Amino acid sequence: MTAIDPVANLSALIRCPSVTPAEGGALTALEAMLKPLGFTIDRVMATEEGTPDIENLYARLGTGGPHLMFAGHTDVVPVGDESAWTHGPFSADIANGEMYGRGAVDMKGGIACFAAAVARHIDKHGAPEGSISFLITGDEEGPAINGTTKLLEWAAARGERWDACLVGEPTNPDQLGDMIKIGRRGSLSGTITVHGVQGHAAYPHLADSPVRGILSLTQALMDPPFDGGTDNFQPSNLEVTTIDVANKAVNVIPSKASASFNIRFNDTWDADSLKAEIIARLDRAAAESPLRPGRPPVRYDLAWSERPSHVFLTRNNALIASLSGAVEAVTGREPKLSTTGGTSDARFIKDYCPVVEFGLVGQTMHMVDERVAVADLETLTQIYETFISRWFGHAAD
Ligand SMILES: [Zn+2]
Missing domain, CATH: 3.30.70.360 (Alpha-Beta Plaits)
Incomplete structure (x- = not known):
């Protein structure tokens, strides 16, 4: 079944040079993964004077509740000194069990794994009793004006409502399973x-x-x-x-x-x-x-300076327990529930539904030779798949 392999998904995404504000083909690549799974897809252009136009994507599978949102971004930071990379920043080369490329961990890898997890869930259980959506922006690493905020407003104006959100940013300092973010300063x-x-x-x-x-x-x-x-x-x-x-x-x-x-x-x-x-x-x-x-x-x-970002803390037990339990079931490790680090787009999503963050190991994000262990892609996919089953199970209680 299509999209079932996170490694193939990620290599397709990395090969798209989507440095903010360029779409670079990344949303088209994601659309090609999600459409065959039955998602309805909207590409939403956001504009504001004085900032570059940005293309975003919203995809939904199902029409009823409960509704789980996965949020993230396909844009990446610039490659820096390209000659310093061991493998091309848009090559998706695999060497010594690691895939190289800008966005490998921040955060095309998270998107690749969640798409694979949904594909596997559908393969085993059919479409979920409820809805899953992808809210994906091309403007997280840039000014973040034409990104998640506008996409949320656009979707909410169409009547979209969500019960919970998982953001796939890299949250683990050293090892997959270290840390879930349940709030931000x-x-x-x-x-x-x-x-x-x-x-x-x-x-x-x-x-x-x-x-x-x-x-x-x-x-x-x-x-x-x-x-x-x-x-x-x-x-x-x-x-x-x-x-x-x-x-x-x-x-x-x-x-x-x-x-x-x-x-x-x-x-x-x-x-x-x-x-x-x-x-x-x-x-x-x-x-x-x-x-x-x-x-x-x-x-x-x-x-x-305009726009302070507000502190938030998520206290939704079903969401946190589903995710934490999934991490523990797959990795055998109990993740720390943390609020450390910088801000993320979760600060906008928290106004619409409870939100938590869990993704890959963040060590190489924004660096030359950004890369991800291929084994981690499989593990994260299993965590996400388990999370999806548990969350819909909880929500049905
Ligand atoms: Zn990121």
């Missing part, structure tokens, strides 16, 4: 600009150095810690990512200085309460800066 960024008065470095009383101000403000953001972590999350952490003065003259006090920061935050906060805390820290530091004895308060302004 939020992320918030901003830029502070401190305004001073330009002048001669030998006459500081006539000037006002913004460098002293930016040091006080950034110090206040980094210390003390925002919290000590919670049951399900590590402590929130703020990093100052750049401080810019751009002053080339050693005898000039500059007129302004700026700094940017990013904070990864846990469920102690939401974006609004965290913004309020950050502003309170900055105002306090501006008023009583020890670096500016006898000076008036630091004059600063703060610009938030």
Whole structure:
């Protein structure tokens, strides 16, 4: 039966050079896998001024509930120095039991395995009592504006509703079975600009150095810690990512200085309460800066970058138990339920249904010589197939 072999599926996908924003033939290759299984397929073009047009794919098998969604992306990051690759980044060559190619683990491999798992499920049990859909974007590694968000809106407007979602991003640090992600920290960024008065470095009383101000403000953001972590999350952490003065003259006090920061935050906060805390820290530091004895308060302004991503935690037991049980049944290992790492498109999906993430081992993602153990493709396919059976079994209870 078609699509039943995850290795064949993945090699077809890797051979499509789908570096964001190019479709590269990857969605067409996926369509060729899903159509013979009975999926109804829509290719959805998303556009927004100032960003490249992106093609996405939504495929559904079945019409009734319960409805399980698999989500992911076929776009990949650029190959980097192509001559540094041992095997071509779009070759899908297999050497020493590993398949090479950009997207092998992030995350064409996850898609290849889920398609194979569905094919095997149908082969053994017929179409599931309910629906399975693929929500696949070509804009995860890029600006993510014409991707999952718009595809979800498009599908929801047509009346699509889901009961649960599995995202196939690589979640395992070392070995298949290590880790399921059941939530993600939020992320918030901003830029502070401190305004001073330009002048001669030998006459500081006539000037006002913004460098002293930016040091006080950034110090206040980094210390003390925002919290000590919670049951399900590590402590929130703020990093100052750049401080810019751009002053080339050693005898000039500059007129302004700026700094940017990013904070990864846990469920102690939401974006609004965290913004309020950050502003309170900055105002306090501006008023009583020890670096500016006898000076008036630091004059600063703060610009938030748009779209914070919100923290979330999935508590759907049927979903987590089905997946965790499937991992354990196939690998013999009990996966850690984690909320670590960066953000993913799960942050958008969580507004529609409970979502968890499980995929391949992520060690080589975004690197030269990205590759996956061929044996892992078979194991992940078995995990996904077991998950599908268990989840529909649970949902029918
Ligand atoms: Zn990815």
